[in-house]
Amino acid sequence: MLGFEELVTAALAETPTEPPKPKALRLPEPPAGTPTAPARALPNGRGFLRLVGSAPAAPVAPAPGAETKPEPMPPSEPPPTPQPRRMVQLNLFE
Numbered sequence: 001m002l003g004f005e006e007l008v009t010a011a012l013a014e015t016p017t018e019p020p021k022p023k024a025l026r027l028p029e030p031p032a033g034t035p036t037a038p039a040r041a042l043p044n045g046r047g048f049l050r051l052v053g054s055a056p057a058a059p060v061a062p063a064p065g066a067e068t069k070p071e072p073m074p075p076s077e078p079p080p081t082p083q084p085r086r087m088v089q090l091n092l093f094e
Contacts, residue, residue, distance in 0.1 A: 022045075024045055025045060025047055025048065027039055027041075027048045027050075037050055037051045037052065038050070038051045039051070
């Protein structure tokens with residue numbers, strides 16, 4: 001394991017490199033055989049906007065004659081009233 005001085009010396013001994021250059025993002029290709037979702041590039045090369053997942057356009061109607069009534073909810077009772085608590089001193093160092 002390097003000490004602090006060794007780490008700083010090693011970091012300063014490195015040769016300077018060129019700063020990274022920005023490049024255009026590319027939308028990854030989907031695997032073969034999978035349907036492609038609609039996607040479009042955002043302005044100024046900020047990335048892409050892609051539709052993820054889908055939902056049915058309209059709710060599916062139940063089959064005729066298969067009407068069922070939902071079960072009624074059981075009557076609920078109100079929660080009990082809170083009782084005062086006994087105060088306890090917490091000690092983090094035990």
